[in-house]
Amino acid sequence: MALSNIFNEPRRELTETFVGILIVSAVLLIDYAFASLLENYTGLPWSAGMILGILSIIVVIGFLIVIHAIGEEICDLLQRHNIHLRPRSMPDADKISGRCTHRWNAVDR
Numbered sequence: 001m002a003l004s005n006i007f008n009e010p011r012r013e014l015t016e017t018f019v020g021i022l023i024v025s026a027v028l029l030i031d032y033a034f035a036s037l038l039e040n041y042t043g044l045p046w047s048a049g050m051i052l053g054i055l056s057i058i059v060v061i062g063f064l065i066v067i068h069a070i071g072e073e074i075c076d077l078l079q080r081h082n083i084h085l086r087p088r089s090m091p092d093a094d095k096i097s098g099r100c101t102h103r104w105n106a107v108d109r
Contacts, residue, residue: 027057 006013034056035049044052075085
C-alpha cells in the first residue's frame with residue numbers, strides 16, 4: 001500500500017512503516033558493526049567497510065535467489081515427469097486462510 005492510504009487505514013500504514021524502519025535499521029546496524037570490525041582488523045576505512053557490507057548483502061541475497069530459481073526449475077522438470085518432491089497440499093492452509101472445511105467447525109462458528 002502507498003502511504004497516501006494513511007487516511008483510510010492509518011493503523012495498517014503506520015505498522016508497515018514501523019516494520020520497514022525496524023528492518024532497515026537492523027540491516028544498517030549490522031552493516032555498521034561489520035564496517036567497524038573490518039576497520040579494526042584490516043585498517044580498511046570505515047566508509048569502504050560500509051559499502052563492502054552492503055555489497056556483500058546484495059551478493060548473498062542474489063545468490064539465494066539464483067539457488068532458489070534453480071531448485072524451482074528442477075522441481076518443475078521432475079514434476080512434469082511425475083516425480084513430486086513438493087508437498088501436494090498444505091495441511092494447515094485452511095487454518096491459515098480461515099476457511100472452514102470441517103463440518104464440526106462450521107457448526108461452532
